Amino acid sequence: MADKVFMPINPAVVKWAREVIGYDIQDAAKKIGVKPAKLEEWERGDSSPTYNQLKKVSSTYKRITAVFFLENIPKDPKIPKDFRVVRDGKEKALSPATLIEVRDAERKRNDAIELATLLGEKTPAFGFKATLSEKAEEVAQKVRKAFSVDTQTINILATEYSSFNFWKSSIEASGALVFQASLDGGNDIRGLAIYYDTFPFILLNTKDLPKPRTFSLLHEFGHLLLQKSKIGNMNPSYKIKDEYNQIEIWCNAFAAECLMPMSAFSKLPEVVAIKSQNDLSRAILVRLSNKFQVSWEAIIRRLVDLGRLSNDYYNSHREEMAKLYGDKKKEISGGPSHQVRVYSYNGEPFTRLAVSNYTAGNITGAELSRYLGLKLNHIEQMSPEISGGRKGSLSERSR
Numbered sequence: 001m002a003d004k005v006f007m008p009i010n011p012a013v014v015k016w017a018r019e020v021i022g023y024d025i026q027d028a029a030k031k032i033g034v035k036p037a038k039l040e041e042w043e044r045g046d047s048s049p050t051y052n053q054l055k056k057v058s059s060t061y062k063r064i065t066a067v068f069f070l071e072n073i074p075k076d077p078k079i080p081k082d083f084r085v086v087r088d089g090k091e092k093a094l095s096p097a098t099l100i101e102v103r104d105a106e107r108k109r110n111d112a113i114e115l116a117t118l119l120g121e122k123t124p125a126f127g128f129k130a131t132l133s134e135k136a137e138e139v140a141q142k143v144r145k146a147f148s149v150d151t152q153t154i155n156i157l158a159t160e161y162s163s164f165n166f167w168k169s170s171i172e173a174s175g176a177l178v179f180q181a182s183l184d185g186g187n188d189i190r191g192l193a194i195y196y197d198t199f200p201f202i203l204l205n206t207k208d209l210p211k212p213r214t215f216s217l218l219h220e221f222g223h224l225l226l227q228k229s230k231i232g233n234m235n236p237s238y239k240i241k242d243e244y245n246q247i248e249i250w251c252n253a254f255a256a257e258c259l260m261p262m263s264a265f266s267k268l269p270e271v272v273a274i275k276s277q278n279d280l281s282r283a284i285l286v287r288l289s290n291k292f293q294v295s296w297e298a299i300i301r302r303l304v305d306l307g308r309l310s311n312d313y314y315n316s317h318r319e320e321m322a323k324l325y326g327d328k329k330k331e332i333s334g335g336p337s338h339q340v341r342v343y344s345y346n347g348e349p350f351t352r353l354a355v356s357n358y359t360a361g362n363i364t365g366a367e368l369s370r371y372l373g374l375k376l377n378h379i380e381q382m383s384p385e386i387s388g389g390r391k392g393s394l395s396e397r398s399r
Helices: 011-021 025-032 036-044 051-061 065-069 096-118 136-146 160-173 210-225 243-259 282-292 296-305 311-331 338-346 348-359 365-372 376-382
Strands: 177-181 191-194 201-205
Touching: 011 036, 011 051, 011 065, 011 096, 025 036, 025 051, 051 065, 096 177, 096 191, 096 201, 096 348, 096 365, 136 210, 136 243, 160 177, 160 210, 160 348, 177 338, 177 348, 191 210, 201 210, 210 243, 210 296, 243 296, 282 296, 296 311, 338 348, 348 365
Parallel strands: 177 201
Antiparallel strands: 191 201
């Protein structure tokens, strides 16, 4: 009988929910399972969905059903503008899948503030600041010193994973949140940063391999230093001198200096021997890439900065390198367990806040499951190594 009950939804909210997620009428209707004309009727208020149809709308737009009964359109978190352009000069629209992940990251940031308050913890202020007038290389050196990079270089660069995890943990310790998600490859998004005075956050694309993801992490951290909420562009125009490109160039220079200090990079025998592109072999690229745990692309860009290679050479090899990394990525199978991936995607600070509130009795097991996006039995397997153990099982505590 529920399917015959028509829901008194707000048509303006239905239309808003579709538009903010980036679906056109045809795509949304197909996912909901109705004809486009029927969805248009709901958005105009000429008819209403049944209960079961509203559940499909809710699932498609990733909104709780209660939203569609609101009198006024709710305020959504501001999505950073994607200034990258395609060849015809039109702005790229973020895919619905990516918009959902960005919105989820905003939700987790707000949850982190609430969870910290429940624990009686003061939300940490983000302590790092920089301006475009400062040299990116000098700011990078200050960050390296603050993170004690030079005293731990051997451990940091042991593997591409240890490098990524070190920088991620250091940035999280600075008061920022680092989330990860599978972002739509059609938009070629490697990461984005959204600035707040407390708990600013970075969202990285897990479709990237660890080496390029580490560079993206530092690039987005540069955005937070500049207090600029942006979708990062790792390949800005070095000819156009507008503010947007200057910000992206600054963030690239900052990331490069953090990961490959020019004072050390330029003195390496392999680098000294490179006088032109004819001196750069695949074997040298591999050695330098493994030495600094960065991608080939980052190495070539650094050689351009040093004046050993041309911008034309860099641009002509970007597609080749992207294909190489793409092919290598397809070869990777298996990977960590689901609970380990969820911990990695949520980040240590957010996970700790959620688990600490559970162990303190501030939230139930069901609420902990919602916060972390993980089933209770999986949290049981994951959380002892995070929380240091606790009394009673999750199933007992959630009863």
